[in-house]
Amino acid sequence: MSIQVEAVAKRFVRNRREVLAIDNLSLEIESGEFIALVGPSGCGKSTLLNMIAGILDCTAGRIVQDGQEVRGVNTRVGYMTQADSLLPWRSAEANVWLPLEIRHVSRQQRAERTKALLEMVNLSGFGKHFPNELSGGMRKRVALAQVLAYDPGTLLMDEPFGALDAQLKLVMQDELMKLWERTRKTVVFVTHDLAEAITLADRVVVFTGRPGRIKLIEKITLPRPRDVFRVRFQPGFQEVFERLWQALEGEIRKGEAL
Numbered sequence: 039m040s041i042q043v044e045a046v047a048k049r050f051v052r053n054r055r056e057v058l059a060i061d062n063l064s065l066e067i068e069s070g071e072f073i074a075l076v077g078p079s080g081c082g083k084s085t086l087l088n089m090i091a092g093i094l095d096c097t098a099g100r101i102v103q104d105g106q107e108v109r110g111v112n113t114r115v116g117y118m119t120q121a122d123s124l125l126p127w128r129s130a131e132a133n134v135w136l137p138l139e140i141r142h143v144s145r146q147q148r149a150e151r152t153k154a155l156l157e158m159v160n161l162s163g164f165g166k167h168f169p170n171e172l173s174g175g176m177r178k179r180v181a182l183a184q185v186l187a188y189d190p191g192t193l194l195m196d197e198p199f200g201a202l203d204a205q206l207k208l209v210m211q212d213e214l215m216k217l218w219e220r221t222r223k224t225v226v227f228v229t230h231d232l233a234e235a236i237t238l239a240d241r242v243v244v245f246t247g248r249p250g251r252i253k254l255i256e257k258i259t260l261p262r263p264r265d266v267f268r269v270r271f272q273p274g275f276q277e278v279f280e281r282l283w284q285a286l287e288g289e290i291r292k293g294e295a296l
């Protein structure tokens with residue numbers, strides 16, 4: 039068992055106003071599992087990732103990874119946050135090796151590892167480019183390479199491809215799937231795109247509107263390896279999509295009524 043979220047709640051207090059972002063949420067994520075989280079905006083998806091990453095404390099409950107309670111920054115996870123976290127004044131390669139620099143990895147090892155990582159995300163030859171000289175998709179790839187530089191067992195990805203156009207998104211999904219097939223890291227992947235969730239994940243978790251709780255968990259049994267360009271036409275995909283959409287739609291409509 040890799041990550042256990044045990045009856046977790048998160049309450050924020052801001053200007054004496056309280057927001058209960060997540061309430062009584064329990065979830066077990068298995069080692070090597072690819073799990074996707076979907077839910078209406080503001081239901082606490084990023085908050086949950088922040089708690090798994092140890093950046094935020096739980097107000098109630100706890101998160102346990104490999105038998106150890108998460109307290110303080112969790113160095114066992116790599117976290118691709120919702121915001122683009124590349125440093126604009128560092129080249130792509132210097133962004134990728136930042137985590138290695140922090141760990142005092144030797145210059146030569148750093149260079150070798152960075153080269154391999156840039157190759158892995160299909161960016162060989164772009165190492166010297168600065169973030170503003172790269173496309174949106176390329177920046178996301180650099181961010182992915184940077185997270186992989188830690189070689190974490192677990193990857194937390196918060197809407198990593200959300201801002202990309204539909205075609206580029208598929209290309210990125212394809213790369214991520216191939217990488218995951220090779221490495222079988224545990225992935226917790228937040229998305230608003232239900233088709234993306236079904237295409238990639240072993241299980242899709244639908245959250246309720248705030249306070250976020252689990253509304254539905256659907257096991258995705260589509261065979262692997264999956265062809266991200268074609269999987270949506272496979273038998274079974276549409277039925278799963280409809281079931282999940284119904285659960286999600288209900289929560290989105292509730293939010294509209296508020």
Ligand SMILES: Nc1ncnc2c1ncn2[C@@H]1O[C@H](COP(=O)(O)OP(=O)(O)OP(=O)(O)O)[C@@H](O)[C@H]1O
Nearest residue numbers: 050051052057059078079080081082083084085086
């Ligand atoms: N640091 C914070 N301080 C105060 N309130 C916060 C903080 N972080 C999140 N919140 C609140 O908690 C709730 C959940 O936010 P969160 O970012 O987790 O939602 P989300 O599900 O990731 O939404 P989206 O899909 O739009 O990214 C929101 O109401 C938000 O305003």
Ligand SMILES: [Mg+2]
Nearest residue numbers: 083084085120
């Ligand atoms: Mg979010």
